[in-house]
Amino acid sequence: MLDTQIQSLTRNEGEQLAPVVKQLWIIQWIIVTVIFVPAVFFASRHYMAELPVRVPAWLVTLLFFLIFRLPGLLLLPKTYENWRYSINSEFVSISHGVLTRTIRTLPLPRLQYVDVSSGVLENMLGIATIAVYAAAGEGRVIQIPGISKERAELIRADVLRLKGEHGGV
DSSP: OHHHHHHHHHTTOSEEOOTTHHHHHHHHHHHHHHHHHHHHHHHHHHHHTTSSSOOOHHHHHHHHIIIIIHHHHHTHHHHHHHOEEEEOSSEEEEEEOSSSOEEEEEEGGGEEEEEEEOOHHHHHHTEEEEEEEESTTOOOEEEEEEEEHHHHHHHHHHHHHHHHHTTOO
């Protein structure tokens, strides 16, 4: 069963996040960019003045933006396309990544609890994040962002019901 679930996730056959999560990711990208780009500019103006070779602050800032910020924005559609989750009677699994691929699976008998949360931006967009925690302090957490609030509560109830069928909770 686990092999089948992992194979389906690697083929992007699991459930996809709500499309509105792309708006959340763009807003988050803008916020981080608005904070870090000016910080890089002013820091480079200060520190480049002390170097023997003059590198204009605007050039350092442009390179920072092109190398560290722009790729995240350009890869956003592929990130959304590759984000999948799957919940069945035995496992909760996620799969995501563009340059590197992560597949994380948690067997239901090892599930301890499920959280549904939303920050300010998520509340504005009507979405939530589901966090599924493993038992025995394993530190393993599966987070599924960008789920509609209604769907998140249904998933939470389903996971807890399935967990109860495995003799827990």
